[in-house]
Amino acid sequence: MSTPLPIDVLPTWTRFNNVELDGIQVGQVEGKGLGFVADRDLTTDKGPPTLLKIPRDAVLSAEAVGDYAKVDHKFRQLLEGMGHETPRIAIMLYLLAHYRAPAGGAGSHKGIASTPWTEYIRFLPRQIPTPTLWTEDERLLLRGTSLEKAVNAKLATLVSEFDHLREISADLPFWQSLLFEGNAITVKDWALVDAWYRSRSLELPNAGDSMVPCLDMANHSDVPNAYYEETSDGEVVLVLRPESTASSGDEVTISYGAAKSAAEMLFSYGFIDRSTAKEEITLALDPLASDPLAQAKVHIYGRSPLVRLTRAKGEGVSWHSPFVYLMCVNEEDGLEFKLLQDKAGGRELRVFWQDEDVTSTVDDFESHVQTHDLHSVFQLRVVSVLQQLVEAQLERARSSPIPEQEHDASSRQASGVDYLRIVATLREMECSLLEEATASLAEQQAALLLQDDVRVYLGLTEDVPIEKSSAQVANEEPDFS
Numbered sequence: 001m002s003t004p005l006p007i008d009v010l011p012t013w014t015r016f017n018n019v020e021l022d023g024i025q026v027g028q029v030e031g032k033g034l035g036f037v038a039d040r041d042l043t044t045d046k047g048p049p050t051l052l053k054i055p056r057d058a059v060l061s062a063e064a065v066g067d068y069a070k071v072d073h074k075f076r077q078l079l080e081g082m083g084h085e086t087p088r089i090a091i092m093l094y095l096l097a098h099y100r101a102p103a104g105g106a107g108s109h110k111g112i113a114s115t116p117w118t119e120y121i122r123f124l125p126r127q128i129p130t131p132t133l134w135t136e137d138e139r140l141l142l143r144g145t146s147l148e149k150a151v152n153a154k155l156a157t158l159v160s161e162f163d164h165l166r167e168i169s170a171d172l173p174f175w176q177s178l179l180f181e182g183n184a185i186t187v188k189d190w191a192l193v194d195a196w197y198r199s200r201s202l203e204l205p206n207a208g209d210s211m212v213p214c215l216d217m218a219n220h221s222d223v224p225n226a227y228y229e230e231t232s233d234g235e236v237v238l239v240l241r242p243e244s245t246a247s248s249g250d251e252v253t254i255s256y257g258a259a260k261s262a263a264e265m266l267f268s269y270g271f272i273d274r275s276t277a278k279e280e281i282t283l284a285l286d287p288l289a290s291d292p293l294a295q296a297k298v299h300i301y302g303r304s305p306l307v308r309l310t311r312a313k314g315e316g317v318s319w320h321s322p323f324v325y326l327m328c329v330n331e332e333d334g335l336e337f338k339l340l341q342d343k344a345g346g347r348e349l350r351v352f353w354q355d356e357d358v359t360s361t362v363d364d365f366e367s368h369v370q371t372h373d374l375h376s377v378f379q380l381r382v383v384s385v386l387q388q389l390v391e392a393q394l395e396r397a398r399s400s401p402i403p404e405q406e407h408d409a410s411s412r413q414a415s416g417v418d419y420l421r422i423v424a425t426l427r428e429m430e431c432s433l434l435e436e437a438t439a440s441l442a443e444q445q446a447a448l449l450l451q452d453d454v455r456v457y458l459g460l461t462e463d464v465p466i467e468k469s470s471a472q473v474a475n476e477e478p479d480f481s
């Protein structure tokens with residue numbers, strides 16, 4: 001494994017790799033690890049100064065990894081072996097190769113072609129406060145939060161990616177020896193590389209998701225004094241914001257964006273900034289156990305069914321879940337699944353609503369059911385399902401107090417991050433949102449139960465109820481009888 005380098009060697013690396021810092025240095029910042037600190041007073045009196053300039057050839061994008069694979073045939077074999085790789089997998093393989101391999105030049109038997117990243121990777125922290133790297137004890141803190149399932153699912157994905165890497169390396173002697181002989185790397189290393197990618201990559205307009213050396217030392221603030229941009233020739237620059245100043249010794253920060261919820265911030269970066277975090281919670285939506293079409297619905301939907309609850313200032317809680325409408329209709333309502341044969345003899349599952357093939361628009365079931373006579377009844381089913389889900393999550397959050405005694409305080413100290421405090425913030429923010437969502441869903445449910453068509457359907461009036469099938473009754477299991 002490449003050995004870590006002390007950060008005071010970074011100026012030598014920047015000189016060799018044409019990275020220019022002007023007015024800032026990398027140093028320790030209280031509670032945030034490394035960060036940028038102004039080394040003189042910075043103002044925009046003569047226009048916003050450029051504080052950092054990174055040349056295009058040091059930027060690590062999917063395209064850069066592709067170019068590298070053209071030079072290093074051993075790496076190309078690894079990349080191709082992984083199959084239809086995403087930018088994330090391509091960049092992670094590149095990082096892993098440089099993390100593990102001693103540099104040696106393309107022709108070298110032992111090493112891989114060296115790049116600015118061969119050394120730069122040695123400045124990256126080996127301890128990152130993202131939950132995928134927490135100990136099992138620390139992960140217990142997440143019980144009752146939306147991250148409980150998400151982190152477990154992510155860990156399972158990391159294990160399966162790592163197993164796949166091990167399988168394909170079995171046919172690639174160089175990688176087999178470098179990565180797996182004597183368990184040289186383990187799934188923990190793969191998780192570390194994933195955490196580097198998640199916490200340090202950013203989206204550039206042209207290069208796409210990329211890792212930019214040195215710029216990835218910039219910490220987040222809700223009142224940032226700098227921003228980055230990609231120039232037309234692919235350089236990346238960090239610039240002081242107009243109207244901003246920084247005195248010598250002040251931290252220079254950027255914004256990581258306001259689009260992430262508290263859970264997403266913790267998941268991606270290992271901290272929560274209350275003032276920037278979006279008020280949102282994402283919950284997994286399990287299909288109804290009594291639904292005979294549950295499997296077909298999940299298959300045709302093709303992704304994990306989720307519900308996203310969002311609270312916008314002054315607008316209450318709204319929810320978004322394309323799957324929940326599909327989940328709440330059944331054969332008796334006009335839903336049908338058919339296995340169709342294509343020209344090549346393959347079989348494909350298609351979904352029909354009122355005899356129309358809606359396979360390509362399953363995300364749009366809300367509009368598909370809109371014109372149906374039983375629309376309000378479907379709406380009631382949806383609201384009831386969501387209310388049960390939200391209530392169960394709230395109950396779980398409330399009944400899962402932070403297990404102080406189970407928590408390994410020493411590992412918390414070692415990483416310098418107070419996970420207890422962070423999880424308490426997450427829990428508090430999520431409970432507050434869930435409480436408002438429960439109240440709002442109860443109101444919607446009550447309003448729907450007053451509607452004539454719903455009352456007739458449920459037999460709550462003198463009028464003759466529309467005949468219900470057993471499957472419909474099953475669908476209504478949420479308790480609104």
Ligand SMILES: C[S@@+](CC[C@H](N)C(=O)[O-])C[C@H]1O[C@@H](n2cnc3c(N)ncnc32)[C@H](O)[C@@H]1O
Binds near residue numbers: 032035129217220269
């Ligand atoms: C892009 S890196 C920034 C450089 C990093 N501090 C380092 O030591 O290499 C992002 C990481 O910095 C830390 N960080 C950034 N902004 C922070 C903040 N406002 N509060 C706490 N930690 C922060 C988190 O650990 C995050 O995962």
